[in-house]
Amino acid sequence: MNDIAFSSSSNSKGAPQSLSIALLGSGGSGVMTAGGQLLDAAGQAGWYGMMTRSSGPQIRGGEAAALLRLSPQPVETHKGRFDILLAIDWLNADRFVGEIILDQKSIVIGDSGGTVPEAISKMGGRYVELPLTQLAKSINGGRPNMVALGALAQLIGLPLRALETVLSKSLAKKGQDAIDASIAGINAGAEQASAIPDIPDFAVTPTENQERWSITGNEAAGLGAIRGGIRFVAAYPITPGTEILEWLAPNLKKVGGVLVQAEDELASINQLIGGSFGGTPSLTATSGPGLALMTESIGLAVASETPVVVVDVMRGGPSTGIPTKSEQSDLNIALYGLHGDAPHIVVAPMSIGDCLFTTQWATHLAETLQTAAIVLSDQSLGQTRALIDKPADIAFVSGGRTLTSKSENFQRYVVNDCGVSPMSIPGTPGCQYTADGLEHTPTGTPSSRAEDHIQQLNKRKRKLDQFDYGDHWAKILGEGETAVLTWGSSTGPVREAIAMLEAEGKHVRLISMRLLLPIQPERLAAALQGVEKILVVEQCHGAQFYHYLRAHYDLPGTLRSMAVPGPLMIRPDDVYSELTAWENA
Amino acid sequence: MNDIAFSSSSNSKGAPQSLSIALLGSGGSGVMTAGGQLLDAAGQAGWYGMMTRSSGPQIRGGEAAALLRLSPQPVETHKGRFDILLAIDWLNADRFVGEIILDQKSIVIGDSGGTVPEAISKMGGRYVELPLTQLAKSINGGRPNMVALGALAQLIGLPLRALETVLSKSLAKKGQDAIDASIAGINAGAEQASAIPDIPDFAVTPTENQERWSITGNEAAGLGAIRGGIRFVAAYPITPGTEILEWLAPNLKKVGGVLVQAEDELASINQLIGGSFGGTPSLTATSGPGLALMTESIGLAVASETPVVVVDVMRGGPSTGIPTKSEQSDLNIALYGLHGDAPHIVVAPMSIGDCLFTTQWATHLAETLQTAAIVLSDQSLGQTRALIDKPADIAFVSGGRTLTSKSENFQRYVVNDCGVSPMSIPGTPGCQYTADGLEHTPTGTPSSRAEDHIQQLNKRKRKLDQFDYGDHWAKILGEGETAVLTWGSSTGPVREAIAMLEAEGKHVRLISMRLLLPIQPERLAAALQGVEKILVVEQCHGAQFYHYLRAHYDLPGTLRSMAVPGPLMIRPDDVYSELTAWENA
Amino acid sequence: MDTVTQCPSLKPKDYKSGTKPVWCPGCGDYSVLLAITKAMAEMSLSPENVALVSGIGCSSRLPAYLNVYGFHAVHGRALPVATGLKVSRPDLTVLAAGGDGDGFSIGGNHFMHACRRNVDMTYIVMDNQVYGMTKGQASPTTDPDWDKSKLTPGGTKINPYYPLVIALASGANFIARASSTDPNGAAKVLVDAMRHPGFSFVHMLSPCVTFRPEQKDWKKMVRSAPVEPTTDPAIAAKRLMTDDNFFLGTLYKGDRPAYQPELKATVDNISELDKGFIL
Amino acid sequence: MDTVTQCPSLKPKDYKSGTKPVWCPGCGDYSVLLAITKAMAEMSLSPENVALVSGIGCSSRLPAYLNVYGFHAVHGRALPVATGLKVSRPDLTVLAAGGDGDGFSIGGNHFMHACRRNVDMTYIVMDNQVYGMTKGQASPTTDPDWDKSKLTPGGTKINPYYPLVIALASGANFIARASSTDPNGAAKVLVDAMRHPGFSFVHMLSPCVTFRPEQKDWKKMVRSAPVEPTTDPAIAAKRLMTDDNFFLGTLYKGDRPAYQPELKATVDNISELDKGFIL
Numbered sequence A, B: 001m002n003d004i005a006f007s008s009s010s011n012s013k014g015a016p017q018s019l020s021i022a023l024l025g026s027g028g029s030g031v032m033t034a035g036g037q038l039l040d041a042a043g044q045a046g047w048y049g050m051m052t053r054s055s056g057p058q059i060r061g062g063e064a065a066a067l068l069r070l071s072p073q074p075v076e077t078h079k080g081r082f083d084i085l086l087a088i089d090w091l092n093a094d095r096f097v098g099e100i101i102l103d104q105k106s107i108v109i110g111d112s113g114g115t116v117p118e119a120i121s122k123m124g125g126r127y128v129e130l131p132l133t134q135l136a137k138s139i140n141g142g143r144p145n146m147v148a149l150g151a152l153a154q155l156i157g158l159p160l161r162a163l164e165t166v167l168s169k170s171l172a173k174k175g176q177d178a179i180d181a182s183i184a185g186i187n188a189g190a191e192q193a194s195a196i197p198d199i200p201d202f203a204v205t206p207t208e209n210q211e212r213w214s215i216t217g218n219e220a221a222g223l224g225a226i227r228g229g230i231r232f233v234a235a236y237p238i239t240p241g242t243e244i245l246e247w248l249a250p251n252l253k254k255v256g257g258v259l260v261q262a263e264d265e266l267a268s269i270n271q272l273i274g275g276s277f278g279g280t281p282s283l284t285a286t287s288g289p290g291l292a293l294m295t296e297s298i299g300l301a302v303a304s305e306t307p308v309v310v311v312d313v314m315r316g317g318p319s320t321g322i323p324t325k326s327e328q329s330d331l332n333i334a335l336y337g338l339h340g341d342a343p344h345i346v347v348a349p350m351s352i353g354d355c356l357f358t359t360q361w362a363t364h365l366a367e368t369l370q371t372a373a374i375v376l377s378d379q380s381l382g383q384t385r386a387l388i389d390k391p392a393d394i395a396f397v398s399g400g401r402t403l404t405s406k407s408e409n410f411q412r413y414v415v416n417d418c419g420v421s422p423m424s425i426p427g428t429p430g431c432q433y434t435a436d437g438l439e440h441t442p443t444g445t446p447s448s449r450a451e452d453h454i455q456q457l458n459k460r461k462r463k464l465d466q467f468d469y470g471d472h473w474a475k476i477l478g479e480g481e482t483a484v485l486t487w488g489s490s491t492g493p494v495r496e497a498i499a500m501l502e503a504e505g506k507h508v509r510l511i512s513m514r515l516l517l518p519i520q521p522e523r524l525a526a527a528l529q530g531v532e533k534i535l536v537v538e539q540c541h542g543a544q545f546y547h548y549l550r551a552h553y554d555l556p557g558t559l560r561s562m563a564v565p566g567p568l569m570i571r572p573d574d575v576y577s578e579l580t581a582w583e584n585a
Numbered sequence C, D: 001m002d003t004v005t006q007c008p009s010l011k012p013k014d015y016k017s018g019t020k021p022v023w024c025p026g027c028g029d030y031s032v033l034l035a036i037t038k039a040m041a042e043m044s045l046s047p048e049n050v051a052l053v054s055g056i057g058c059s060s061r062l063p064a065y066l067n068v069y070g071f072h073a074v075h076g077r078a079l080p081v082a083t084g085l086k087v088s089r090p091d092l093t094v095l096a097a098g099g100d101g102d103g104f105s106i107g108g109n110h111f112m113h114a115c116r117r118n119v120d121m122t123y124i125v126m127d128n129q130v131y132g133m134t135k136g137q138a139s140p141t142t143d144p145d146w147d148k149s150k151l152t153p154g155g156t157k158i159n160p161y162y163p164l165v166i167a168l169a170s171g172a173n174f175i176a177r178a179s180s181t182d183p184n185g186a187a188k189v190l191v192d193a194m195r196h197p198g199f200s201f202v203h204m205l206s207p208c209v210t211f212r213p214e215q216k217d218w219k220k221m222v223r224s225a226p227v228e229p230t231t232d233p234a235i236a237a238k239r240l241m242t243d244d245n246f247f248l249g250t251l252y253k254g255d256r257p258a259y260q261p262e263l264k265a266t267v268d269n270i271s272e273l274d275k276g277f278i279l
Ligand SMILES: Cc1ncc(C[n+]2csc(CCOP(=O)(O)OP(=O)(O)O)c2C)c(N)n1
Pocket: B236, B237, B238, B239, B265, B289, B290, B293, B320, C056, C057, C058, C059, C060, C075, C098, C099, C100, C101, C102, C103, C126, C128, C130, C131, C132, C133, C134, C139
């Protein structure tokens, strides 16, 4: 094995060895299916990897691209550059320019007789034709996407056996004929590809075979919710959050919970409040427009101290924006979008796998602190499928709902040191109370008195401020006088950019914040000890994270903002360039 | 005339000479009516003044207080201390402790035979009894509130003639008998009060008689809206914003516009968008909970570049909070509450009279810049009645809706230098387009392409950033190396506190920001030239304004936050003490 | 459905919390409160097994005056809160309550969908044909020519909303009208509603003496519906077409099964769910 | 009402914008687009005097494909946008359009209140009994046992929503059903609806070939209603009780006057308004 693929990008040293493959085709060509099978097979063979789906504006049947990255190590981000682009056809393929960068060392594969669009060919790369359609036709029930799959496996050194296993499993319902046709297709493709002359050896050596999962961030969030104790979900579908709900509906059922499809987001957030009031940890998933509709009632959860968890899988904004693409531009509304002074929790997963932990943690925090927690995931985390190590089993010791039997002189909103008051649940005799979004006395009676207001305001803030969030608040890696401060899905590319610099002997600190509210000034100050330059990296236009940091933290040294809106993801190269440019400035 | 009243408060020097009067009574006692008549009569007599209504939790019929301040100069805030407290009865009067501060020099007047609640008597003040009920009974149709009114007029040196004029006008519909009974009542009260021994002379010398208006902030906002060109209003009632709508409904009708009562706030904001799309400047008024429901669609106004104006008359938060009391805690949601990157306009009136100008200006800005403008008024501005000088007549040269006839190659969202694209209105031939909240090309076709997104994001930001807001962005007064940065209704008390310091020879600069979004960094930097200490004053718990300033401005010197939540208003004394304490620290 | 623990010894007043209502003297809502406590006593409900959820408005202040679990939610959202509560806690007796503005204006969508969804709970709308709390604006049930609100000078000019008709059209399983002017009759209707499985809607006339003083006459105008409750939607429809807003009693009882997902785990351990992800 | 300038020379295709729809091949919405252009041509409408407002969904993409003024608003809010537009610009012909999710689920409250308010406009709901845009979830009109959505395994178990019944119950002034499987018939219904004063509701069957392929059969199932449009709500109610969702045509025509405040200034100068404040 040589490492042509890895050295071909000017600055990939230090980044995980990996292979990036784009599989393109128009509607019905089956690129997504083939891409998914390639990923699963790679997992079978002991690799890590990820796959992103990209498609045109058509509701269905438009052009599509499966973007894969495979590696012997876990990968958390795509590179911009692709080693291999294989197009089953070229219809509207130029739509993906920008998402797929090629260079001289890339290999571009097309069906025989096709014409590579200029936008693609001008990026460079060696063009190879394979008779995809023709080979498919020669097989009974054969399809070009399977031929392409075989060719790719051959090129990258993926054992066909792994593909066969995956195909047999995924086509089991369609019967043996379908399986046979597909296997014939991949064999034909593999054979054809082996004849391509002078092909560099793209193969990646798999690591030892521990339990590996294939999961999307949305599925991981669903599992995290159930692990955190969520048993009631009410929701209204919205791209790109729907898959959380689709995973949860049948799985909640298995664990004795339930998902209700509500008439709209106003209903779903309020159903949660009811579920939670009844003692059942409750969650919803949505995206920006839905979150906006929920803010009034999230404020009710805060004021009435009723735990709820809202997962916002962010997409391009503002307004309906770009529903199918990722952006981190809902940070502001998550932090500041409630009317009045309404302290609450905002957390963000920093990788696909971390969607599990962060959602579970959010549930724990909401329950323990009797408040609303917003989880800021995004389309790129939620809808990308990754091969990851089996996630650790974490159990939090839950708090919060402390009252299960009659207590003398029960005061639901009693003012105490920790700020968390005892909360009874319906069915508990002698502890009846009325939860209220009006300002209230310690017993819950509405009050407009200044003392009551300040006491309850202080209490609702204090309980969040005083809680010990431990090390979960951020991920801190490396040393160095330059630090990158980032969050969420921008963490992956930043991490990889820093690894690239590390390989050049340059040390850059990574601080990715999982806990965005309440603020953690002492912790961040400690993490920034000795830092002289801070680059703030985020995927939005308004530099929302940068301004949030300025507002709430005293940051040492020079601050610089790298805020890039969607729909294109921030790439490791971009961050690498920014850091290098700053160093040389 | 002596100035006992003005010097009796320890630190009132420098503040406008004034008289503070509290009129208390239980439900049905008519204190609000009497208070309003006293204010109007004071205006008739050439005074300035203001009156605030305060009442208990009962929907109707609970205890109430009319809080007045009268002065030869315009006044923009209450003092905490009151010179005179007159209670028609003492039922639940202790509820107002906190709002009404008395000291040794105060005069406390009650009905003969009543008992002053301890919470009140212990604050000090000279207690005087007047036979209010008895005198009222002696008059056919007499009422104690009129007797009280006469007594007050006598005490403060208000010509009874002015009261008679007001009564004759306000009771005209009830007939001559009612007028006679009231006049008999005030005469009886006045006579009785003149017999009180050793009364200090509270009288205030009126200034020369130019045209004076009696207006609340909510009415002023309504008039500002109509002056700004608003002809369509859709709204859903909510305290304390409803009076804007109540004033607008009949008055819009007069100018050929219309107000529609919508089924909820989701409907009202979207009706505005429709009205505005049709070419009619459109506005709604609401309060925190309603604003929260509107944010999704305010984002649509921003993305589709459809002008709308939303007046948020803030009340205590979070959630339903304290609907009848003031707070500045909706700043965050107004600034940051839209999902995605959605640049828009946020302005705030800084006095009751300024509600007129600021609402008019907001309309002008929304129309000119084709975006959403949020006006942050609050309960204390909106529901307080003030006597002010006739406001200036201002006309803005409107821009924005530039296209009224067919244009070749019309592109609704064309990308240009100023960022404001031509906007046609339905009925214009050849300029049809589809407004869209999806990201779009310059013609309005939905697009998820990176170039289109960045171009439109830049354009929507640029048009706001580049516009020249002139001097309206802030009010800047005075010199000094200490500055107070404030906004909205906190401006009044800050201004008066600074005047008090001025009287001691201490110079403090006042910067009150009317324009909160887009930010004005150069202007603020210039205004802060030479400043070493900055006190940030606001009425909320979370120091929202302070954090906003930190986030977006580079502020010189030392920064200090004075953030006080409602329901009590910030008083000049509070700010004076804070500034003095800081100086001496 | 009265499946909860019973408490036969409680009197109506035992269901009151003792908190003094903020309502105006004479407000109809006092009698609604009374009727509810009578119904609860009649059904011998244990206060801790009952929850009443409301929105915002004068009428929505109700939960704080009861000794059961209560939720005073935000304007218009009582029904979704109650839905989430009942679906996740089918063991509780769940009621929702509020005003005509809360339920039919801002909350109108939830009302319609609650009728269709048919969760086993009772919804009481205290209709005074006005927004009391915000000082007297027209509500959906206000007559088009009521011109006392400054917001709609000359009247709304809008067709009023017929709550019972909408309830029937949306699929409500139980439809009745009661009046605060007759608390005993109202209590009976409430018992009937709470006992009926699925979503039961009680249209409760409750005068606003402050902003609609003429409603004091309602006392004289209400009368029992001269019919037995029907289970036939067509008959109910016909009946409601001629309804003049003052017939009291249970007008429709459907027999659709209540919506209640089963909450029973089928796996022993949640780690079972991991299996779907293992390669 | 066709009070606008006429443009007799335009053909249906002249009302198209030329933008290529994002719809799936075979989607019913193509024929709805066609029917709308036919109706506009039949009425000789000047494109600049027409505005079509929609929400979000596959069906709501419609305005961009027309050559009239359009507003592609947010999910569920087409009707309030259209209401604001028409009330403030009564000279325009205003249409609103969208899907069953947009109109009956998230937008259900506006639908009900638009029916009552009776502003002169036409609302077309393209009903495919599914959320197409979000890839196939149940909508209010979906059968309770349709179990193809992962969100509602085993079906919704919820009573479907009957749009025509709700429209009638809410006071809509014109109620009709059309089908995209018969664009000429649909165009006729649309003309009828647009000509009728007040709020007219057109329930437009429009199959989703992707998530509800079985709806291709609708072509065979639709048929003309064997009745004349009635002006009697009671007759309409009876008719709708037996409706099987496939009768096409105008089913109800009311005669309530449309809601349209007069927009005529009564003062010469806005400084007149100052007078109220002068002491
Ligand atoms: C989102 C929101 N909008 C508006 C309000 C203001 N508001 C409070 S109660 C109310 C109407 C109350 O009317 P109704 O439900 O009929 O109750 P009633 O007071 O008549 O009993 C309104 C509009 C609010 N609290 N929240």
